[in-house]
Amino acid sequence: MTAEKFVQEIAKSAAEKLYNQPIADNLIQIQKTRKEFEGDYTMVAFPLLRLSRKSPEETCKEIGEQMVALNSQIQGYNVIKGFLNITLSKSYWANTLNFIAQTNEFGFIKPKTDKPVVIEFSSPNTNKPLHLGHIRNNLLGLSISRIMEKSGKQVVKVNLVNDRGIHICKSMLAWQKFGNGETPETSGKKGDHLVGDYYVKFDKEYKAQIEELKAKGMSEDEAKVKAPIIQEAQEMLRRWEAKDPEVIELWKTMNGWVYQGFDKTYADLGIHFDKVYYESETYLLGKSVVMDGLNRGIFFKKEDGSVWVDLTSDGLDQKLLLRGDGTSVYITQDIGTAIQRYNEFKFDEHIYVVGNEQEYHFQVLKLIMKKLGYDWSDALFHLSYGMVQLPEGKMKSREGTVVDADDLIEEMIDTARQMSEELGKLDDVDHGVASEVIRMVGLAALKYFILKVDPKKNMTFNPKESIDFNGNTGPFIQYTHARIKSVLSKAAEAGFQVKGIIKPEYISNPKELDLIQQISQFPEIVQAAAENHNPALIANYAYELAKEYNQFYHDHTILKEPDEGTRLLRLTLSDQVADVIKRAMWLLGIEVPDRM
């Protein structure tokens, strides 16, 4: 039981005893006591005034009095205006710390359900490399997977690769026309970047042709359709759909290059999937479901043969499900894959990590599944996140303002290296080990920067100011961990006892109590992050904990503490703080070095 709950229950029975009647939970409001006041938890008296028929101060006083009488763990109380500040005994906190130290992976729960949570994220297009927006998607997906897993769910991580369509044909065509057989090997370029370059090349050529046609007197709209290169691309798509061997061969080759490139980026970010789906294999799914819905009168057909769903009674519009020629659209496929995945996994929840520009899409998808009579339609959840924008606004590939994922990762690691050299921290360490630490630090800066922001908010990234390594950052938290590890290893060298039962009298100052209280909250934070699908809660918690520890570390010596008991307490506490930091950071997909 958490300390807050513990206090709440005692307060409740105190009030019930005083006012001689059962009391609803929501009347007993317990919160953490604010820093500037003495005490651990605070009860707000206002909701109880009707029962007590006394002033706020007097109400606090009588409840405080009663609580002390009821339970010996309530050490004392003070009253300020309508607020009852309750102090728990040292023995309560000593027991709490002992419990935490004896618990394996405190705060993490082993998976207990056989119905998994399916999490789809990343879902890249195979015509260009990943950029900053994808990084947010990937990091959110990774982190939310880990959070769900450690809050007690089975997790299946899936990726749906968008490997077909006109945009893929565009880069294929441009490579065919202008590539001269260039490959990642001959050019020295990473595969996804190489393919992306041809996608850009296509766009340039396309634009030029449009201008040319316009100069000959054609309207813009007509030129966009008539430009030879776009017509060739469309022809290529038709050939692809007809399984033309030559086109398929080219498609396989170029996608292969892209996957090699993606594999590196995924490896850099620490991401992997349990299952990868390809749109080329799923894009025909859903048709039969739509036809079935049509027969059951859930959907309707227009004169041209296209199939629609009418969502006007749900406050939305009519939505196309199948084209007049019988081919499917984006949502047709999503209907199909959702059913396929349900049959495959019988999931408890299906999370789609997708940008907020697709909120409408997922709203529609959910409604359609409901109309089709799938009782699990409520299990579909769109984890919608805001876009990452530059100070000037949206990233635009045409203007070359897209922040490339690989470049950014490299820059972060470079900055970390530079920083480390300036500080001279790793001078005496083996080069390979030092590089590994530097990699961890650079990536931590990037990952934490992205994940500390509430997913649903748009966020700004300023490439010029880059990402900090001081203050509320990943490296700050890593640093705290490294310092603790350093103290612990010195303690071991000195032959100090590092593990043992903590007695209440070992606790010597309020900072120690604050730290025990803070680490004891970790399990609730993990649960809250899982329920809200929000890694930022973990990030903020880890920061607060590291900050609190740094103050403690600054103010109190550990190894030179003369009192053996207090020294043991401080070592145990430090050890537990380091462990909680490590686990919290793991939930964010961030590694923590033992020294830096």
Added chain:
RNA sequence: GGUCCGGUAGCUCAGUUGGAUAGAGCAACAGCCUUCUAAGCUGUGGGUCGUGGGUUCGAAUCCCGCCCGGAUCACCA
């Protein structure tokens, strides 16, 4: 125009079912390394919580109007 999301310090962001004097970091300035890692710690300055009403003991938080920004409303994905 309809729907959804956001607006908190110069900048980037916290603020957990409504609670005490709204908090961090960055940037600026001033201090702290013969002492467990100074990627740290301490202090100073910086706010009509977009705006106007309402609900109540109490509102950044809940309700309504308005202003600003973003997304979306495709036989694109």
